[in-house]
Amino acid sequence: MNDILKVTGLARSFTQGGVTIDVLRGIDLTVGPGEIVALLGPSGSGKSTLLQAVGLLEGGFDGSIRIDGEEAAKLDNDGRTRLRRDALGFVYQFHHLLPDFNATENVILPQVIRDVEMPAAKARAESLLTALGLGHRLDHRPSQLSGGEQQRVAVARALANRPALVLADEPTGNLDERTADVVLSEFLRLVRGEGSAALVATHNERLAQKMDRVVRLHEGVLQGA
Numbered sequence: 454m455n456d457i458l459k460v461t462g463l464a465r466s467f468t469q470g471g472v473t474i475d476v477l478r479g480i481d482l483t484v485g486p487g488e489i490v491a492l493l494g495p496s497g498s499g500k501s502t503l504l505q506a507v508g509l510l511e512g513g514f515d516g517s518i519r520i521d522g523e524e525a526a527k528l529d530n531d532g533r534t535r536l537r538r539d540a541l542g543f544v545y546q547f548h549h550l551l552p553d554f555n556a557t558e559n560v561i562l563p564q565v566i567r568d569v570e571m572p573a574a575k576a577r578a579e580s581l582l583t584a585l586g587l588g589h590r591l592d593h594r595p596s597q598l599s600g601g602e603q604q605r606v607a608v609a610r611a612l613a614n615r616p617a618l619v620l621a622d623e624p625t626g627n628l629d630e631r632t633a634d635v636v637l638s639e640f641l642r643l644v645r646g647e648g649s650a651a652l653v654a655t656h657n658e659r660l661a662q663k664m665d666r667v668v669r670l671h672e673g674v675l676q677g678a
């Protein structure tokens with residue numbers, strides 16, 4: 454089967470004050486359909502930099518990133534935006550929900566952007582939120598939700614458009630240990646149920662072991678990829 458993600462020779466440097474740091478020094482990584490990969494590495498090892506590259510959120514990289522068979526380097530801005538919208542879902546450490554919209558509306562929004570009709574978008578939002586145990590919180594705004602509940606809404610939003618690949622950057626890093634465990638387990642169950650693949654950055658070894666495969670960023674290269 455075709456890989457959902459194929460990264461080859463990905464390199465990224467930052468120059469500041471005349472000093473250049475090679476953060477990524479030739480990353481090779483493939484993620485198959487439905488595969489959930491933990492990206493482990495200490496703080497500052499480049500996990501977010503790698504996710505930003507794969508998320509087509511930043512330029513300035515050397516190497517190849519193929520998502521769902523499409524070479525990102527060959528796309529213009531509009532093409533990257535389309536691929537991001539059609540193939541990717543994002544979860545961050547902080548939820549980034551829209552404060553004036555309730556939980557359901559936050560999950561409807563990315564679907565409306567893809568021209569899903571409102572009744573279908575609402576049904577999908579409610580079904581995802583209910584699957585995450587938020588059936589009684591559908592009308593709550595983010596400020597009326599706990600941290601764990603906010604992250605669940607962010608997970609539902611990331612999955613709303615059935616992305617081939619979910620990119621998650623420390624998705625439970627802002628939660629206490631017990632809540633992080635519960636939310637991560639729910640995230641993994643839902644992603645598996647949906648058949649999406651996922652690349653999940655964490656520095657939590659214990660949480661990483663719950664995923665299908667672990668790769669480690671060390672001195673700019675990936676081990677176990």
Ligand SMILES: Nc1ncnc2c1ncn2[C@@H]1O[C@H](COP(=O)(O)OP(=O)(O)OP(=O)(O)O)[C@@H](O)[C@H]1O
Nearest residue numbers: 467469476494495496497498499500501502503656
């Ligand atoms: N825009 C930038 N300009 C200069 N240096 C940067 C920039 N973005 C990241 N870096 C540097 O790249 C390195 C990797 O940062 P990155 O945020 O990718 O690490 P990380 O593994 O995600 O860390 P953490 O677990 O703390 O989030 C760091 O040394 C950081 O200072």
